[in-house]
Amino acid sequence: MLTRLPRFVAVLAALLLSPACRQPKSAVETAGTTASPKVATASAPATAGGNQKKILNYGNGAEPADLDFQIVTGTPEHRLALTFFEGLINEDPQLKIIPGVAEKWEISPDGLVYTFRLRADARWSNGDPVTADDFVQSYRRMIGPTLGAEYSYMLWHVVGAEDFNKGKLSDFNQTGFKAPDARTLVLTLRQPTPFLLHAMNHYAWFPLHIPTLKKFGAMDRKSTPWSRPESFVGNGPYALKEWRANQKIIAVRSPTYWDHAAVKIDEIHFFPIELADTEERMFRTGQLHITNEVPLSKIPVYQRDQPGNIRIDPYNGIYFYRFNAKRKPFDDVRVRRALALSIDRETLVKKVTLAGEIPAYDFTPPDLVGFVSRHAFKADLTEAKRLLAEAGFPGGKGFPKVELLYNTLEKHRTIAEALQQMWRKNLGIDITLYNQEWKVYLDSQHSKNYQFERAGWIADYVDPHVFFDIWETDGGNNDTNWGNRDYDRLLRSALDAKSTADRYEIYQQLEKILVDEMPIMPIYFYMRARLVSPKVKGYFTTPLDNFPWKYADMEN
Amino acid sequence: MLPAAAEKIEQGNSLWLDAWLRLRKNHLAVFGLGALIAIGLACLVGPWLSTHGYEEQNLELGAAGPSRAHWLGTDTLGRDLLVRLLTGGRVSLGVGLAATFVALTIGVVFGAVAGFFGGKLDIIMMRTVDIMYSLPFMVFVILLMVFFGRNIILLFVAIGAVEWLTMARIVRSQVMATKRMEFIEAARSLGFGRRRIIFRHILPNILGPIIVYTTLTIPGVMLLEAFLSFLGLGVQPPMSSWGVLIKDGAEKMEEYSWLLIFPGAMFSLTLFSLNFLGDGLRDALDVRSSKD
Numbered sequence: 001m002l003t004r005l006p007r008f009v010a011v012l013a014a015l016l017l018s019p020a021c022r023q024p025k026s027a028v029e030t031a032g033t034t035a036s037p038k039v040a041t042a043s044a045p046a047t048a049g050g051n052q053k054k055i056l057n058y059g060n061g062a063e064p065a066d067l068d069f070q071i072v073t074g075t076p077e078h079r080l081a082l083t084f085f086e087g088l089i090n091e092d093p094q095l096k097i098i099p100g101v102a103e104k105w106e107i108s109p110d111g112l113v114y115t116f117r118l119r120a121d122a123r124w125s126n127g128d129p130v131t132a133d134d135f136v137q138s139y140r141r142m143i144g145p146t147l148g149a150e151y152s153y154m155l156w157h158v159v160g161a162e163d164f165n166k167g168k169l170s171d172f173n174q175t176g177f178k179a180p181d182a183r184t185l186v187l188t189l190r191q192p193t194p195f196l197l198h199a200m201n202h203y204a205w206f207p208l209h210i211p212t213l214k215k216f217g218a219m220d221r222k223s224t225p226w227s228r229p230e231s232f233v234g235n236g237p238y239a240l241k242e243w244r245a246n247q248k249i250i251a252v253r254s255p256t257y258w259d260h261a262a263v264k265i266d267e268i269h270f271f272p273i274e275l276a277d278t279e280e281r282m283f284r285t286g287q288l289h290i291t292n293e294v295p296l297s298k299i300p301v302y303q304r305d306q307p308g309n310i311r312i313d314p315y316n317g318i319y320f321y322r323f324n325a326k327r328k329p330f331d332d333v334r335v336r337r338a339l340a341l342s343i344d345r346e347t348l349v350k351k352v353t354l355a356g357e358i359p360a361y362d363f364t365p366p367d368l369v370g371f372v373s374r375h376a377f378k379a380d381l382t383e384a385k386r387l388l389a390e391a392g393f394p395g396g397k398g399f400p401k402v403e404l405l406y407n408t409l410e411k412h413r414t415i416a417e418a419l420q421q422m423w424r425k426n427l428g429i430d431i432t433l434y435n436q437e438w439k440v441y442l443d444s445q446h447s448k449n450y451q452f453e454r455a456g457w458i459a460d461y462v463d464p465h466v467f468f469d470i471w472e473t474d475g476g477n478n479d480t481n482w483g484n485r486d487y488d489r490l491l492r493s494a495l496d497a498k499s500t501a502d503r504y505e506i507y508q509q510l511e512k513i514l515v516d517e518m519p520i521m522p523i524y525f526y527m528r529a530r531l532v533s534p535k536v537k538g539y540f541t542t543p544l545d546n547f548p549w550k551y552a553d554m555e556n
Numbered sequence: 557m558l559p560a561a562a563e564k565i566e567q568g569n570s571l572w573l574d575a576w577l578r579l580r581k582n583h584l585a586v587f588g589l590g591a592l593i594a595i596g597l598a599c600l601v602g603p604w605l606s607t608h609g610y611e612e613q614n615l616e617l618g619a620a621g622p623s624r625a626h627w628l629g630t631d632t633l634g635r636d637l638l639v640r641l642l643t644g645g646r647v648s649l650g651v652g653l654a655a656t657f658v659a660l661t662i663g664v665v666f667g668a669v670a671g672f673f674g675g676k677l678d679i680i681m682m683r684t685v686d687i688m689y690s691l692p693f694m695v696f697v698i699l700l701m702v703f704f705g706r707n708i709i710l711l712f713v714a715i716g717a718v719e720w721l722t723m724a725r726i727v728r729s730q731v732m733a734t735k736r737m738e739f740i741e742a743a744r745s746l747g748f749g750r751r752r753i754i755f756r757h758i759l760p761n762i763l764g765p766i767i768v769y770t771t772l773t774i775p776g777v778m779l780l781e782a783f784l785s786f787l788g789l790g791v792q793p794p795m796s797s798w799g800v801l802i803k804d805g806a807e808k809m810e811e812y813s814w815l816l817i818f819p820g821a822m823f824s825l826t827l828f829s830l831n832f833l834g835d836g837l838r839d840a841l842d843v844r845s846s847k848d
Contacts, residue, residue, distance in 0.1 A: 277807070297632070297808045344615075351615040352633070410807060417793045418633055421613045433793050 053266040054554040056536065059279045061292040063246050063272035067227040069203040070142050070149045075458075075545065076272065081203035082546050083251050083268065084234035088116050088135070088185070091201045093551050095462055095542055101130055101207070101235065101258075102185070111192030116185040123256040124209050125232075125239040132179035137219075138208045139177050146220040154204035154460070157193045191495040194503065195463035201546075202460055209233035237263045237550050246272060264553040280531065283309075289533040289554075296411055299354045299529055308534055312355050315528035316365055316543040317458035318467065319357070321404070321419075321521040325482040327451045329400055333517055334391040340521040341377065342384035342426045343419055348524070352418050353411070355529045360522035363514050364467045364507075365543075371464040371504050375511040381426055388427055396428025403432045405453035407441040412454050415523070445479050455479075456526070462543060465494065468510050471519060482519035578840040585836020588829035595826055599645030608636035610643040611794040619812045629814040631804065635794075641819055644796035649826075651712060651781045651797075652774040658716025659777075660770055663723025668754050670724070671731030682728065685721050693718055697789055711790055715777050726769055730762035764838045771834030775827045798823050 062076045069081040090100035102116035122130035143152045145167040156162040159176030163169035176188030189196070199205070210219075212233045217224040225231060232240045237260070238251035249270040253263050273279050276293040283291050294302065294310060302310040321339075323330040330336055345359030358366060362373035385395070393399045404420070406412040413435065420431050436444060444450050457477075459466040469475065472491055473483025490506055490513075497503035514520075528541045537553040579585055603610060608626070614634030622629045628637040670681040697714045734740065735758060743757050782799015784790035791797050798819055805816030 295807070297811045301811055347615045351618050410804075413793055414632065418613065418615060420794065421611060421633075424611075435792075 052556050054264065054556065055267045055269060056265050056290070056552070056554055057269045057271065057288050058290050059273050059282070059288050059292040060270040061272070062274055064249070066223060067232065067240065067243070068223065069206060070138070070147065070151075070208065071222050073150050078203060078546055080249065080270065081206060083236055083238045083549060084232075084240055085203065085206040085236040086257075087200050087206045089197050089200055090548060091198070093540070093542060093548060095198070095544065097197045111194070112189045114187040114189070114196070116187075118183040118185065119258055120183065121258045122235065123258065124235050125254050125256050126209070127256060128209070128211070129182070130207060130235050131182045132185040133182065134207045134210055135185050136177045136179045137210045138206070140172050141208070141213075141219050142204060144220050147222070149204070151202070151204040154199060154202060157189050157191065157196060159188045159190045193495055194500060195461060195465060198461040198463060207235065209235075238268060248272070259550060263550045265549065268549065283531045283533070289536050290539065291531040294529040294531055296354060296414075302531065309531055310529060311532050311540055312527050312529045313541040314365070314543050315458070315526040315541065315545060316368070316462060317456055317526040318360055318363065318365065319454075319456045319523045319526060320360070321452055321523065322445075322455045322480055323452045323482070323519060323521065324448055324450055325480055325519060326448070329391070329393070329402070330452060332391045334387040335393075336518040336521065338384040338387040338391070338427060339423065340518050341380045341387070343422045344379065345524060348415065348418055352414055353524065355527040357524040357527050360524050362511055363520075363522055364464045364511070365525045368464050369462055370500070371507060373511045374508055375515045377515050384427060388429075393429070399429040401432065402429070403434055403451050405441065405444060405450045406433065406435050407438050407454070408435045416454065448479060448481055455520070458526070459544060464504070464507050468494070468507060471514065480519045482517065484513055484517065487513050575837075575840040579836050582836040582839065584832040585840075588832030588836065591825060591829040592833065595645065595822070595829075596649060599642045599649060602642035603639055603646075606636070606639045608639045610635065610639045610796060612636070619808075619815070621814055628818045629812075631815055632808070632812070637815065637818060640796040640801060641798075641822055644798050644801050644819070645822070647708070647791055647795065647797040648778045648781060648799065651715065652778045654712040655715040655719060655777045656770055656773045658712065659719035659723055659773060660766070662716070663720035664727050664759070664766060666720065667724035667727025668731050668759065671728035672735055672750070672754050672758065674732070678728075682725075685724055688718075689721055697784065708791060711781065711784060715780055719773055719777060723766070723769060723773070726765055727762065730765055731758055734758050734761050760841070763841045767834050767837050767841065771830045774830055778823070
């Protein structure tokens with residue numbers, strides 16, 4: 001697929017705390033740091049007025065970079081976008097497609113033309129109707145070459161969008177975004193894209209209230225005051241009431257949302273807390289109902305003492321070590337394979353990471369919408385030793401000095417220490433560890449100034465494609481210096497496949513290439529642990545970690 | 557005075573013997589000295605005697621409390637805490653002593669020279685100190701790392717090179733006060749050289765503040781080492797140091813209290829001992845205190 005722009009997505013870094021860092025895009029994890037908790041006086045929960053309001057206090061991980069969702073990239077922002085906006089379609093808690101602003105849609109038999117019919121009662125929070133032209137104008141802004149939205153590649157499936165985005169096409173009317181009337185939106189794609197509807201539940205595809213934007217300055221300007229609470233206009237289940245920087249964001253039920261009767265919680269307060277320990281403390285004292293993380297060492301304690309308060313769910317991402325294929329000794333595929341085959345992932349997840357992560361022997365999370373890799377490798381110490389000897393380092397003799405980079409976070413260090421020891425014991429090679437703060441680490445990664453490093457990748461939408469297109473040669477998030485022409489060719493052909501079965505067949509071949517060449521070393525597939533108060537009903541973590549709010553409820 | 561000394565009264569005691577005799581009477585100081593020697597020896601020899609290695613993991617065991625096999629328990633990766641504590645002690649004590657020695661040497665000489673000569677030389681030297689004070693420490697360390705790569709030796713140098721500034725100021729002010737006293741006048745009139753006056757007559761008189769400040773510097777440096785290690789500029793895993801162990805232990809203290817208690821106790825004991833010893837030494841070395 002398309003992307004080679006820097007999408008920052010997923011890299012994830014760290015899990016626990018996140019420094020100033022926003023997690024990059026879909027990336028989900030945040031990086032941790034020593035940043036002090038900015039908790040600020042947590043307001044006393046609840047009960048205002050006579051008829052008790054239902055207020056949910058939610059740990060959102062970090063302060064959003066902005067509420068102009070076309071120019072942000074992190075997961076805290078993603079959750080807020082789903083609170084204040086709704087796209088053409090929506091997803092239920094099982095991630096099944098359900099109608100959003102569009103009440104119905106048709107897909108042409110060749111899969112290239114999508115016609116959406118917008119519902120008549122879709123309203124902005126200021127009362128204006130949501131029109132097809134709002135969508136077209138929003139998309140025009142999103143892919144405008146001057147806005148520089150990192151996620152613009154999400155829209156490149158549409159005819160002409162990539163060229164317009166790169167400035168090769170200046171006439172927006174030649175792109176595939178069309179609004180024949182106020183309630184009809186037509187998208188013409190350049191290739192059939194079977195997962196398009198799923199990808200559309202991402203804020204890159206959400207509409208903006210164009211008149212409000214225009215009131216506060218040119219459309220292609222970032223950070224104009226339109227996204228401040230006084231002027232903010234959205235179309236989602238909640239409206240923005242207050243944004244106290246570094247303290248909290250208050251969302252109130254929006255009376256203009258078309259499905260407002262289904263929304264049960266009156267207010268959601270988002271707390272930007274970066275330290276898992278702080279969150280845990282606030283949870284214990286009842287100041288938070290849902291946390292963003294759970295401190296590693298507290299997971300077993302909660303599982304033992306209060307199993308009703310902790311939820312651990314699959315999370316659509318992979319934790320891996322990335323090799324720099326241009327640096328010795330990792331330019332040799334035998335060395336990469338030897339390292340990947342010689343660690344004990346079962347013990348690692350059982351004894352170190354503790355949240356029931358799934359050991360990774362391939363490159364896509366297990367049973368991802370029906371895709372199961374046939375080419376998983378196995379841990380095989382004999383083979384690993386043979387490969388290492390073949391590469392010229394029998395028993396680890398003569399193995400060059402190798403440094404593993406990780407971003408500063410307790411969990412990553414612990415994992416790295418465990419693996420370091422496994423390699424020393426199993427292969428006789430010595431690895432030095434060093435860490436960098438989140439932003440420095442990202443910089444080293446993007447400039448490929450490392451030998452090998454820890455990394456993570458979280459899906460933007462549920463489809464195996466998202467785990468294959470990052471390894472395209474020179475892709476914006478590839479960062480390995482690894483590339484394979486056959487791989488690129490197959491990857492592009494995947495979207496033209498006639499059926500899902502055919503497409504998955506192509507992914508199997510991609511898996512085979514990855515297993516043979518091992519540009520990265522899979523370690524485990526994520527699980528997401530959260531503390532959730534029993535007062536919250538119907539909330540759980542979806543594999544994308546973006547739960548639709550209208551299904552959640554609270555008990556008084 | 558002790559009877560033995562009294563018998564050969566005409567011989568007189570050296571400054572150092574006097575000090576030692578006085579120090580011996582200070583029980584806390586003797587305790588501190590003993591504890592420091594014991595800790596130092598344990599750190600030096602202990603890791604060789606143990607059957608466990610400081611980096612040897614037992615993931616199956618994980619974090620376990622004290623037992624016969626692991627006297628102080630194990631950390632979350634199943635590593636023996638006692639060995640890690642002793643190995644970490646080598647790093648922490650090493651950094652603490654080495655950096656303090658560097659700071660002491662540079663600081664005392666620099667401060668004494670500036671204070672003794674005064675005038676333009678003093679102004680130039682002390683403004684240099686002011687300028688170095690204003691360099692952000694982290695930037696300085698990161699610069700060193702960029703030029704020379706990550707290296708524990710550099711850590712000593714970096715810390716020592718910064719810590720001497722305060723020492724220089726303290727010494728300078730003491731020297732300026734002392735150099736006007738009559739016995740210095742006497743020394744001058746006897747024709748002693750400047751070097752002899754500074755090192756034989758002035759410095760022994762200002763040992764008190766120097767020693768007190770030194771005993772404060774050592775723990776400060778040990779903490780700094782932990783901080784740098786956390787940022788990735790100091791010791792790197794799996795090597796341990798007390799700062800690293802305490803930081804880890806603090807994060808896990810609710811579940812695995814021994815991970816904090818033992819390193820914390822060891823660190824505190826060392827700091828107490830240093831303070832007691834410093835206190836005792838100051839009293840013992842104070843030539844102005846009456847010889848009873």
